[in-house]
Amino acid sequence: MxxxxxxxxxxxxxxxxxxxxxxxxxxxxxxxxxxxxxxxxxxxxxxxxxxxxxxxxxxxxxxxxxxxxxxxxxxxxxxxxxxxxxxxxxxxxxxxxxxxxxxxxxxxxxxxxxxxxxxxxxxxxxxxxxxxxxxxxxxxxxxxxxxxxxxxxxxxxxxxxxxxxxxxxxxxxxxxxSEGQAFPVETRYLNRRVEERMETVVARTVQEALKNDEGDILVFLPGAGEIRRTETRLVEAGLGRNVHIAPLYGSLSRKAQDLAISPSLPDERKVVLATSIAETSLTVEGVRIVIDSGLMRIPRFSPRTGMTSLETVPVSRASADQRRGRAGRQGPGVCYRLWTEQEDRHLALRSIPEILEADLAPLALELAAWGVSDSGELLWLDPPPAAAFAQARELLSQLGALASDGTITPHGRRMAELGLHPRLAHMVLQAVPLRLGGLACELAALLSERDVLRSDRTVLDADLRLRIEALRSVKKAGRTEVMSVSGFHVDTAACRRILSEADRWRRMLGISEEEEGDADACGILLAFAYPDRIAQKRTTGRFLLRNGRGAAFSELQPLSNAPYLVAAELGDQVPESRIFLAAPIELTELEQYMGDQIETASVIEWDGTAQAVRARKRKRLGALLLKDAPFADPDPEEILEAMLHGIAQEGLEILPWTRAARQFRQRLAFMHKIEAEWPDVSDSALVSTLENWLAPHLYGLKSRSDLQRLNLTGIFESMLPWEKRQVLDEYAPTHFTAPSGSRIPVDYSDPDNPVLAVRLQEIFGLKETPRIARGKVPLTLHLLSPAQRPVQVTQDLASFWKNAYFEVKKDLKGRYPKHYWPDDPLSATPTNRTRPKK
Incomplete structure (x- = not known):
């Protein structure tokens, strides 16, 4: 009844x-x-x-x-x-x-x-x-x-x-x-925030509860690691022969789980150390005391990295109340909350639904198998986030589960039928024709469970091949005593669960026991499952992932110097993810099994370090550069394009600018200033039109040193038709012949103010300012002393002779007494010597 x-x-x-x-x-x-x-x-x-x-x-x-x-x-x-x-x-x-x-x-x-x-x-x-x-x-x-x-x-x-x-x-x-019926539960909070390790506080609270309260104890902890450490502390504390400690979490054996939820024997007490598995649906017989750490562990998926990591977070208000209710199922109870009342007021009302934070690849595959490509076609309490759903479908496409039109492929349907995560399902199916199905089943089961290796050290060796070795050792030995592999303790109970799971996949796929597969093939199998996490060594212990992100080991280990590896488990740290589980892979294996994803390109580009065009054949797998080698006979047009890019990148100063070339360019700039139809030879204009004025002269050139053979003056001259060349000499002469007979160069570096720098004595008798551009533009005169230093700048020579000359003469005569300083400069004889010849 x-x-x-x-x-x-x-x-x-x-x-x-x-x-x-x-x-x-x-x-x-x-x-x-x-x-x-x-x-x-x-x-x-x-x-x-x-x-x-x-x-x-x-x-x-x-x-x-x-x-x-x-x-x-x-x-x-x-x-x-x-x-x-x-x-x-x-x-x-x-x-x-x-x-x-x-x-x-x-x-x-x-x-x-x-x-x-x-x-x-x-x-x-x-x-x-x-x-x-x-x-x-x-x-x-x-x-x-x-x-x-x-x-x-x-x-x-x-x-x-x-x-x-x-x-x-x-x-x-x-x-x-239903109103239900619950017995009253007394709630006790801490007086101050926990500053010790949680396991220490829990162990102390368990001892206090055993002393002061009646009934069995249910302790909520975030994960198996905290449960094991708390159990160790309680055993060391010595709770008494009539107190039994019973862990309770998902990956325990069924026998151990049943033991935890069974009633205690008369005159005995039980301390159940549980994860949130005991929060709902389950009645742990005899519990009258709950000790709540206030923490839970949840998977968090990052669309930014495509990775899922477990995070320890505070419980929600709803979860905390559920946990407290466990103490009032069968009679009045007490709940120890290991946080303060002030902290309690800041708890979130409810946990975030998993669909909003989870890896949506399994969901996207199931929907594709159902015939749905747009999640909006179904009714949801909370629809899947669009970005995460799109990323999930992108992964499925990469795994071959979706066709180009977004519908599920036959391979994708087989993946869905396996019931594994799409990554692992793809790996297993790819492994079967390679006669690596047994190894793939072991890997799939391993990656679906917690780690089978244990160590007193904080960091475990990340090599997945060690886990395969542990599995096969347990399978061969068929025993339950403590085993070790490479100095790490082996969780034999977990190994047996994993082996049972692997055998189930073997039977489903018809893989014989003899088809075991060499553990060294772990790398290529992981590459099928995690193609985005194939990694190339940068420096010792640091790697570049195919998706462009960085990854590293937290400390050096045997895999730190592997040229290539595949990371199966990564943290979401910034800027480099921490590698927890991985296996090495050879370049030859990547080329053999990932050949259809490797892109080969002939790259002809400007090398800024070498200051030359380099022609290379490159093989890339995503962000990874697998091979980079020179090749002969590159296309001359591609060489030309790379040269033009290099010149644009380095700037026009890379060209061989002689004095004549600079002056010719400056004269053109002057002409463009006064008449817009003349070529624009500004830096920006020349760089943007390199293919027009310079490209025809670059064939056969590959480096900066080759550019030194260019005749820039001739190149600029070729920009002008014959008629304009004649006009250029007339409008913008290169030199001015002074009254002394000297040919003085005109400086066009400032197109708004062309300059004639001439010694004062050489223009005696010159009454008006010289003009160019058919008299439209006066030259700016820099009148120089015998030592070539400016003594006056003017565009009005007549005014200078009339007003300023005599003051200048007085000063110059004092400094240069041997030179000729006439009282009437307009009637004096010009000279390029100290004094004019008699």
Whole structure:
């Protein structure tokens, strides 16, 4: 006979709602009995007509426990009326009507049978956890209900859910609320923030609770590492012979998990060290005390890097309340919160749904298999972020899962059928024809679990081949005692789980036991799974990834000098990601297996360091330069283009500017100033028109030294027709013949003010300022002393003779007494000597 549970009070309302409506939402607090009572209560409803009930549970442990409890309440074994399907473990039979399923099992069932023909209702339990698979499963079920199965019913159940948005998504489904029944729980906070290691605080609190409070203890910690360290501290503290410590996390063996949730023996107490696996659905018998670290570990996907990393974050308000409720399931309890009341006021109300932060590649592949390329075609409580979804589809295209039109390929459909992450599914399928399928299955199982190596050191060797060696050693030895590989402890229990998983993939793909594969092939297999994380050595321990990002080991290790490797696990550090797991790969393997992705290009470009054009053949894999070698007989036109680019890059000063060439250019600039139809020879104009005026003269030239052979004066002259050359000499003469007979060069460096720098004595008798451009432009006279120093600047020579000469004469005569300084400069004899000849 079943115990009366609080949920019983709302069963009539729930049954009535599902009789009238296709969908419903049930909100019931922890301990109300919704998980184990609702499926049994609906089993004989007339609308079910003998069809099965599918109930999706977020965790395997909770799924198995719920199935066993319901089967026991019927006086049956699991696999009769009630069964379950979880990863690596299925117990269903021909008479099974209720199936408790997990993770991707619902998705697999929907992909195989979109109408779910033999199913009457799908129940989503603990939906407040908002797992990615739950959101996807609900979206697909709604699509199936809308298009294929109008009679299919959907029930969403939760303890802390905001029911209104879910009810709206389910076509305004009715909401049934169970008040439940919970015993009072006293909540105790810390007086100050935790400054010690969390494991130390937890161990001390456990000892305090054992001393002051009654019942078993459930401790919430973020992960397996913290659980192991806390267990060590408690063992060292010596809790007494009647106190047993029981870890509880997802990758533990089923036997160890069952031990943790079983009732303690009389006169014994139990301390369960658990992750958030014990937060919902699961009743740990005998618990009256909860110690909450206030932390949880969640996967965070970075669209910026394409990587997922685990982050330890504070729990939400909803999670903290769920955890506290564990102490009040079977009687009054106490909850120790290892944070202050002030910190408690700043907790987020709810955790962020996984769909908003997760790697969406698995979801994108499932949608493609469903026939959907745009996630907006389905109904979501929170739609997948557009950027992350687009990045996921880009990865699927790179893995060959999507065709150019975005539809799923036969290879992509096979990937989806495997139920692995798309990266690992692609790797396994690529490995089979290479007779590396066994090794690929081992790698896929390894990368889906936590690390099998342990060490007292802070950093483990990242080489994945060591993990393969550990797996095969455990498989060969068939024993459970402590083993080691290369000085690292081996988690034999984890190895056995991984080997079991690998064997399942072997059987599915028809891979024989003899087909093991050399561990040295890990690199190429990882390259299939993580083509974007193929890396090339920069310096010892530092690498460049194919996607252009940097990566490095935190400390030197054997792989630090590998010329190439593939990183399977990376951190999201900036500027260089930390490499946690990797395997080496040879260049020849990249060329053999990634040849269709390697781009070969003939590169002819200006080398600024060598100041010359270099012709190279380059092979690239993304950002990685695999080969770079010179090649003969490059295309002359490409050489010319590279030379022009180099000149533009270096600037016009790279050209061989003689005095004559500079003056010719300056004269042209002067002519352009007074008449716009003359060529513009400014730096910007010349650089932008290099292909017009300079390119014809560059054939056969490859370097800066070759440029010295150019005759720039002749090149500039060739820019002018014959008529303009004559006009140029007339308008902008190169020299002025002074009254002394000297030919003085005209300085056109300032096109607005051409300058004639001449010694004062050489222009005695010259009455007016000389002019050029047919008299339009006066020269600016720099009148020089015998020592070639300016004594006057003027454009009005007549005024100088009349007003300024006599003061200048007085000064010059004092400094240069031997020189000729007449009283009447206009009638004096000009000279380029100290005194004029008699």
């Amino acid at each position: 079943m115990t009366q549970l609080p949920i019983e009070a709302v069963l009539p309302a729930l049954k009535n709602s599902l009789q009238i409506h296709k969908n419903a939402v049930l909100v019931a607090p922890p301990g109300a009995g919704k998980t184990t009572r609702i499926p049994l209560a609906l089993l004989d409803e007339p609308w079910l007509e003998g069809s099965r009930i599918l109930m999706l549970e977020p965790r395997r442990l909770a799924a198995r426990a719920a199935a066993r409890y319901m089967a026991a309440s019927l006086g049956e074994q699991v696999g009769e009326t009630v069964g379950y399907r979880v990863r690596l473990d299925t117990k269903v039979g021909p008479k099974t009507r209720i199936e408790v399923i997990t993770e991707g099992v619902l998705t697999r069932l929907l992909q195989a049978d979109p109408a779910l023909e033999d199913t009457g209702i799908v129940i989503f339990d603990e939906f407040h956890e908002r797992n990615l698979h739950a959101d996807l499963g609900l979206a697909l079920c709604l699509e199936s209900q809308s298009v294929l199965r109008e009679d299919l019913r959907i029930l969403v159940m939760s303890a802390t859910l905001d029911a209104d948005p879910v009810a709206a998504l389910l076509n305004d489904a009715p909401v049934i609320v």
